[in-house]
Amino acid sequence: MKRSIFLALLASWLLSSAVLSAATHLGPFQRLVVLEEGRKKPLDTFARNLLKQFSGRASLAGMSASAWLARVFFTPEKTFDDKIFLVNQPDVLAAMGVEGEGRGRFSFSRLRPGLGRLHELAFQYANLQDSGKGRFENETLRLFYNVSAYYNLLEAFRSIQAGSAAHPDRQSASGLPAIVPLGGGPGEPWLSPAQVLAHGASLPATVQREISLLAQASRAYATGRKNDFGQALTAFNRSVQVRLGPQAVRSSKISMEIYYNHIDPFFKAELAYGLALLILLLSMALPRFRLDRLSALCLLGGSLAHTFGLIARMLIMNRPPVTNLYETFVFVAWTGVVMGLLMAWWQKTELGILAGGIAGIVFLAIAGRYSLDGDTLGMLAAVLDSNLWLTTHVVTISLGYAGCVVAGIFGHVVIIQKLLDPRSTAAAGTTRLLYAALAFGLAFTSIGTVMGGIWADQSWGRFWGWDPKENGALLIIIWCAILFHARLAGWIGQIGLAAGSIGAIIAVVMAWFGVNLLGVGLHAYGFTTGAARGLLAFVGGELLFLAVAVPLCKKNAAESGGNKAQ
Amino acid sequence: MTENKKRTISRLFRPLASLKLTVIALLLMAALVIAGTVYQAANGLYAAQEKFFASWIIWLFGILPLPGLLLAATLLFLNLLAATIFRLPYHWRQGGLLLVHYGLLLLMGGGFFIALTAQEYSLTLREGESSRLALRVDEQGIQIDRRPEKVVLPVGIKLLDFEKSMHPGTGIPRSFTSRVEITTGRTKRMAVISMNRPLRYREYTFYQSSYSEDGMGGESSTFSVVSNTGRWLPYIASAMLFLGLAVHFLGMLAAALKKSRPRGSEMP
Numbered sequence: 013m014k015r016s017i018f019l020a021l022l023a024s025w026l027l028s029s030a031v032l033s034a035a036t037h038l039g040p041f042q043r044l045v046v047l048e049e050g051r052k053k054p055l056d057t058f059a060r061n062l063l064k065q066f067s068g069r070a071s072l073a074g075m076s077a078s079a080w081l082a083r084v085f086f087t088p089e090k091t092f093d094d095k096i097f098l099v100n101q102p103d104v105l106a107a108m109g110v111e112g113e114g115r116g117r118f119s120f121s122r123l124r125p126g127l128g129r130l131h132e133l134a135f136q137y138a139n140l141q142d143s144g145k146g147r148f149e150n151e152t153l154r155l156f157y158n159v160s161a162y163y164n165l166l167e168a169f170r171s172i173q174a175g176s177a178a179h180p181d182r183q184s185a186s187g188l189p190a191i192v193p194l195g196g197g198p199g200e201p202w203l204s205p206a207q208v209l210a211h212g213a214s215l216p217a218t219v220q221r222e223i224s225l226l227a228q229a230s231r232a233y234a235t236g237r238k239n240d241f242g243q244a245l246t247a248f249n250r251s252v253q254v255r256l257g258p259q260a261v262r263s264s265k266i267s268m269e270i271y272y273n274h275i276d277p278f279f280k281a282e283l284a285y286g287l288a289l290l291i292l293l294l295s296m297a298l299p300r301f302r303l304d305r306l307s308a309l310c311l312l313g314g315s316l317a318h319t320f321g322l323i324a325r326m327l328i329m330n331r332p333p334v335t336n337l338y339e340t341f342v343f344v345a346w347t348g349v350v351m352g353l354l355m356a357w358w359q360k361t362e363l364g365i366l367a368g369g370i371a372g373i374v375f376l377a378i379a380g381r382y383s384l385d386g387d388t389l390g391m392l393a394a395v396l397d398s399n400l401w402l403t404t405h406v407v408t409i410s411l412g413y414a415g416c417v418v419a420g421i422f423g424h425v426v427i428i429q430k431l432l433d434p435r436s437t438a439a440a441g442t443t444r445l446l447y448a449a450l451a452f453g454l455a456f457t458s459i460g461t462v463m464g465g466i467w468a469d470q471s472w473g474r475f476w477g478w479d480p481k482e483n484g485a486l487l488i489i490i491w492c493a494i495l496f497h498a499r500l501a502g503w504i505g506q507i508g509l510a511a512g513s514i515g516a517i518i519a520v521v522m523a524w525f526g527v528n529l530l531g532v533g534l535h536a537y538g539f540t541t542g543a544a545r546g547l548l549a550f551v552g553g554e555l556l557f558l559a560v561a562v563p564l565c566k567k568n569a570a571e572s573g574g575n576k577a578q
Numbered sequence: 579m580t581e582n583k584k585r586t587i588s589r590l591f592r593p594l595a596s597l598k599l600t601v602i603a604l605l606l607m608a609a610l611v612i613a614g615t616v617y618q619a620a621n622g623l624y625a626a627q628e629k630f631f632a633s634w635i636i637w638l639f640g641i642l643p644l645p646g647l648l649l650a651a652t653l654l655f656l657n658l659l660a661a662t663i664f665r666l667p668y669h670w671r672q673g674g675l676l677l678v679h680y681g682l683l684l685l686m687g688g689g690f691f692i693a694l695t696a697q698e699y700s701l702t703l704r705e706g707e708s709s710r711l712a713l714r715v716d717e718q719g720i721q722i723d724r725r726p727e728k729v730v731l732p733v734g735i736k737l738l739d740f741e742k743s744m745h746p747g748t749g750i751p752r753s754f755t756s757r758v759e760i761t762t763g764r765t766k767r768m769a770v771i772s773m774n775r776p777l778r779y780r781e782y783t784f785y786q787s788s789y790s791e792d793g794m795g796g797e798s799s800t801f802s803v804v805s806n807t808g809r810w811l812p813y814i815a816s817a818m819l820f821l822g823l824a825v826h827f828l829g830m831l832a833a834a835l836k837k838s839r840p841r842g843s844e845m846p
Contacts, residue, residue: 050744358834402774451830455823462685462816471774473698473785473804475812476689478623478631483615490608494601501597 018306022284022313037238040245042078042270045252045261046189047202049390054266055081056273057387058189062165064384066158067117068098070276081165086173086233088166092121097158101151107133120162123155130156161187172205172223173230192222193256222251269328269389277321278342278376284314285349285372292365304362308353311365314372315349322346329389332403334410338379338388340524343407345375347414351452355445363442367421367449371414401467409460409485413520415453416488420517422446426510427561434568443506446513453516454492461485484523491519507565511558518551588664595660603654610647632693655686674826681818688811696806699729700787704798708736708759712803731803733779734761738768740789740799754786756799771801781807 042056059081060070072080072094084091095117099105105112108126112118123130134156137149168188188204194211203211205226208219215223229244253261288310295303322333322342329335334343352368355361382388422445429439464482465475476482495512498504504512525547593599614630621629629636633646645653658679666676699712714727739757755772762779771777777784787802 448830448834451827455827459820459823462812462819465812466816469809469812470776471785472787473776473783473802473806475692478614478618478627480615480618483611487608487611490604490611494604494608497597497600497604501601503598503601 018309019313022309025280037242038076038078038082040242040249041082043249043266044189044191044245045249045266046191047193048190049387051387051389052261053387053389054270054273055189055191056270057389060273061387062161063096065386066098066162067096068384070273072096076274082233084162084165085169086230088170092124093119095119095122096162097123097155099151099155101148103148104130104151104155107148107152120159123159127159130159164188167206169205169226169230171209172227173234191252192219192226193252194219218251218255222248225251265328268324272321272324272328275317275320277317277324278379281314281318281321282373282376282380284310284317285369285376288314288365289369289373292362292369295362304365307362307365308356311349311353311356311368311372315346315353315368318342318346318349318372318376325389332407334406335403336388336390337525338382340406340410340413341375341379341382343410344414344417345372345379347411348372348375348418351414351418351449355448359445361441361445363422363425363445366425367418367445370421371417401463401470405460405463405467407460408456408463412453412455412457412460412488413524415449415451415456416492416513416516416520417453419446419449419453419513420520422449423510423513423517424557426506427514427557427565430507430510430565431561431568434565434572439506443509446509450492450495450513450516454489454496457485457488457492461489481523484519484526488516488519488523491516507562507569511562514554514558518554521547521550591660592664594656595664596657597665599657600654600661603650603657606645606650607647607654610645610650614647651686651689655683655690658683658686671829674822674824674829677818677822677825679822681815681822684818685812685815688808688815691811692806692808695808696804697729699731699803699805700800701731701735701784701803702798702800703735703737704796705737705740707798708734708761710734715802731782732762733782735759735784735801736761737799740797742789754789754799756786756801781805781809783809 042054042059044055045052046055046058048058056076056078059077063072063077063080064070070077080091080094080096083094097118097120098116099112099118100115102113102115105118105126108123108129110118110123110126112122130152133152137153140149164187188206190202190204190207192205192208193202194200194208205223208215208223225244225248229241229248232238232240232244253263288307291303291307291310295301295307325339326333334340348371349368352364352366352371354364356364356368422442426439426442426446429436429442461482464485468477469475491512495504495509495516498512499509610630614626617630618626629646631647634649636644636646638644662676662679662683666672666679668676698715700715701709701712703709710731710733711728712731714729736759737756738759741753741755741757743752753773755770758769758771758777759766760769760777760779769777771784771786773786776786783804783806784801785804786799788800789797790800791797
């Protein structure tokens with residue numbers, strides 16, 4: 013009874029959106045449809061991606077990204093003091109001649125005196141080869157692009173608000189939201205309001221009426237008439253919707269995406285997983301209070317939000333759960349959590365919660381970092397679109413990755429258990445879980461790889477092409493096969509298997525995004541240098557752990573005379 | 579065959595079935611896959627294939643011979659073959675695992691067969707052009723030499739129209755489609771070849787490979803043509819793998835559910 017009440021509370025927190033703004037004046041603003049990178053999306057998503065790109069966060073001091081963007085559009089001067097520009101390196105500020113210490117967020121007015129210097133620097137760095145750019149150069153360019161984008165945003169509605177023709181410099185400004193479809197057809201361009209004004213009298217009457225609605229809305233916002241603002245935008249949305257027809261923009265999908273944005277399910281799931289791990293630690297320290305159940309419930313609650321996020325994305329885009337690198341992180345995290353929950357439930361062990369919580373929190377955190385790069389719901393290139401084999405192949409491989417990762421987490425546990433107590437019987441139980449997870453990983457990676465081969469055969473006429481991603485998957489398969497056969501041959505024992513499963517994690521991360529570092533092949537879909545450094549640090553750390561812990565374990569085992577513990 | 583002879587054969591071949599040999603062959607393959615992938619980043623796929631993936635022996639610094647992937651794979655294949663004869667536990671309870679190993683055997687054997695027999699050609703047509711002649715290319719679609727071998731296909735193919743479409747407002751391609759007319763013997767028919775949708779005729783398969791525009795509105799489309807009589811082998815092998823894994827894991831799951839352990843016994 014107590015449990016179900018707790019679960020209900022947790023679920024309602026996870027699925028409630030902090031800003032239920034459909035009823036407020038901002039609702040119609042969020043629902044403006046933008047065409048960006050080939051996808052029609054709500055302005056809310058546009059605003060969130062922009063604010064994340066600027067500041068690394070999806071909201072600003074409790075204000076939603078949409079509320080912030082409305083202020084930028086309609087009352088630009090009021091946003092000069094918003095601290096929205098994340099600067100990761102204080103050196104950039106020093107080079108601009110702006111005072112500031114450490115990594116932080118700075119306002120436009122704070123950066124303003126240094127913008128001339130920033131422009132000069134960016135002008136020099138823009139022509140450098142990628143290999144010639146270091147951290148400092150990249151950070152300078154990033155800040156410059158963000159400030160430039162902000163400049164453009166400031167002008168997005170200015171001419172419309174004033175009722176004058178667009179400023180000639182700003183007519184072709186990129187990065188402005190294309191919210192006005194010029195014609196109705198699928199091939200017709202969508203323009204930003206300033207671009208539409210530049211077209212002048214040649215516009216159809218309906219488009220002209222829509223522009224005047226935008227102008228009304230803009231003036232209403234600036235003078236604080238929130239109701240008029242909402243009504244004008246509602247009328248605009250309706251007019252565009254009628255012009256495009258119901259097939260072009262599904263209003264239900266727009267609503268779904270806004271709801272998804274506001275719930276921010278993956279962030280909440282991450283919090284819940286963190287809470288689960290924290291409670292688990294407490295329960296180990298205070299076994300009397302039986303906190304393990306509570307911890308399992310937190311994990312379960314997080315997984316509900318996580319599942320909701322996955323399903324919402326599938327519904328919004330009408331596609332399977334894994335289609336890009338971002339989604340592999342989210343999906344592998346989800347699989348790890350579900351595996352952990354199943355183990356906790358079936359085997360009655362907290363180790364399931366531990367592995368699930370770690371896999372969930374780590375991969376969602378990586379996904380969160382990755383999402384700063386832009387829209388995570390991008391369109392797919394021709395070669396990746398609509399193929400049953402491809403989609404099942406990617407999903408299956410991701411399941412395999414998750415299996416290996418969970419096995420590797422148990423690998424750490426086994427080694428720690430052996431370090432603490434060389435005769436530990438608990439380690440044998442953990443090894444059983446490790447074995448199951450590794451077998452799961454091997455099976456699904458194999459199936460997924462073979463499915464990828466079938467897809468390649470059907471699309472390109474070859475089953476196997478030695479592409480780095482294929483090689484990565486093959487390496488995981490070979491590595492897991494080595495572990496199973498070496499165990500059978502008696503070459504490795506519990507500790508060897510544990511160490512090997514940590515090797516399997518390394519193989520997985522190398523196959524997963526290590527091959528993207530090589531920058532060759534069909535699967536090399538974009539990667540950042542920061543991630544590369546993190547990856548190398550992780551691999552180095554794991555190798556160090558193995559180099560220190562494994563000999564210690566063996567020494568302990570030899571001293572305690574446990575010859576089986578090899 | 580006498581009992582004695584049998585024993586001699588068994589003594590000769592049994593070591594080939596050894597588990598330790600499996601591990602060694604697999605370790606060798608893992609090392610070669612890593613080396614070849616890293617080498618590929620610097621020197622390209624073609625060179626990596628020549629040196630690592632399709633080679634029997636790698637000459638390190640020109641003097642030190644190391645096994646190539648072909649050699650390692652052959653070793654593993656023979657090891658697996660010997661294991662299926664001498665070592666694998668023939669018991670119905672191990673049926674899934676047996677099937678997996680037989681599937682692997684077929685997958686590797688099929689791979690060898692296809693590598694020996696399959697041919698790949700390239701065929702480029704302008705809109706309105708028709709041809710039966712395709713150029714021989716290597717596995718990466720690169721022409722083998724300056725005067726490549728030509729082959730007369732059993733079908734005539736005429737490019738009627740090529741179309742490409744992009745996601746609106748971007749340079750991300752959405753689809754490439756070639757409308758063709760194929761002539762086989764005396765009959766003609768229309769067909770469509772597009773990304774992920776090849777055209778098959780007997781052992782030949784036509785894939786949309788690339789396209790080009792001449793800047794004056796004229797378009798040409800390039801197909802890769804693959805002739806592969808062993809095409810179905812990996813499919814059978816894959817089916818055996820799937821089925822074997824499914825049987826094995828369902829069996830394991832059933833066993834695990836049957837003896838669910840008492841609660842709390844496994845805590846550290």
